[in-house]
């Protein structure tokens with residue numbers, strides 16, 4: 001009898017051990033992860049136009065999903081390539097190395113585009129537009145980690161109108177990344193991924209999708225007078241298409257497109273095209289139908305192009321969000337049918353926000369003004385020449401940082417720390433500059449948090465300038481006198497939406513402050529996979545259901 005109990009005990013222990021091992025070996029995961037990054041979407045856009053959002057788009061996300069209401073970008077500058085890299089790597093430019101859409105390589109003095117790669121070829125056309133890859137990204141992405149976790153059986157696809165917003169999220173080991181070629185209106189890729197476009201991509205391109213979407217021009221969805229959340233249609237601070245005399249509806253985009261191919265991006269139909277193509281990708285690659293989790297990254301870029309051209313208080317932006325809401329609702333229904341409701345994990349966030357147009361600020365007696373970098377650099381160079389006996393010591397201002405001619409400073413045996421200090425002293429006295437910071441020692445600069453940490457997080461020794469310029473709130477670089485831009489530390493540029501929905505997600509929200517870097521860490525927990533190689537984010541426990 002005693003022997004029997006010993007046997008029973010051993011059997012129970014072994015049995016329990018076996019079942020735990022089995023549970024660990026086959027973790028529960030969704031069939032598909034879909035990450036949608038809405039370009040230039042400020043957090044408040046979830047609510048600003050909500051009275052006319054339908055039940056199936058943004059309102060479905062908030063009604064079914066889990067919203068992290070206080071998600072902040074925790075580095076500078078708040079630009080597209082940097083945001084996409086951070087979302088999918090869980091780390092900051094100092095570590096992932098994507099310090100801007102472009103940057104100056106401090107060792108060679110050459111300008112670098114974030115995804116440019118001269119060693120690869122365009123696939124789908126003969127232009128330079130496809131000579132792109134993720135090689136400048138210095139760490140793995142969450143999508144790379146999923147691929148490695150499944151021994152590369154997971155399929156990972158990145159889609160955007162913009163090369164950088166398709167390539168960087170999909171990572172180094174992606175199955176594919178596709179972006180739009182303006183000249184042909186076709187999606188293309190690079191030989192980094194494949195040597196010929198898949199048949200389903202050729203078939204999609206052959207349907208003349210751009211021409212079809214713009215055939216009716218761009219009219220407002222509702223009567224113009226009902227756009228009460230926006231400034232009236234004709235504003236001098238709005239940009240306009242070359243062939244238009246004023247920035248007002250209707251925009252005869254089908255005619256404008258004949259002479260300016262890139263104009264398609266500056267319409268809400270760019271988002272429609274992106275989500276249509278994403279649908280074809282799900283079908284073409286049978287995403288969510290395999291034995292392991294697949295991952296689709298989508299960037300809706302037209303919100304950014306429209307925002308840059310017209311600013312966030314335009315009827316054009318309101319109409320773009322109302323149309324995106326409809327497009328998202330249709331896309332969610334497609335995923336419900338194709339993958340099954342509850343079988344896919346979806347998240348929606350943004351790569352950065354946007355400032356108000358300067359014209360809008362002035363008109364409403366709010367603080368804000370243009371800052372023009374070129375004359376600023378010229379006058380700084382004159383001042384430095386008087387002090388150090390050498391002209392043009394500052395090569396350029398990029399990403400709100402000064403790039404110095406390090407080669408000449410070395411050759412002439414000039415005192416670089418003294419030059420940086422003189423530059424800081426000069427810049428601090430200029431209107432619209434809140435702080436100028438020597439990036440060799442940001443810790444000693446009299447700059448409050450969170451700006452100080454954001455500066456440090458954004459600084460990469462060979463890919464950043466040497467002095468940072470922090471503009472006063474509302475001030476922006478004024479290369480264009482119309483529309484708007486982003487890039488600053490301020491909440492309008494850095495407070496982004498973050499909503500999870502679907503597989504493993506309960507309904508709710510939190511206002512606990514979280515960072516953009518926490519997104520990848522949270523996905524790693526949800527998927528039971530390793531965090532990306534440079535990840536410094538923390539899992540958002542509220543999303544995991546165990547606060």
Ligand SMILES: [Zn+2]
Pocket residue numbers: 039040079080081304351352
């Ligand atoms: Zn962007």
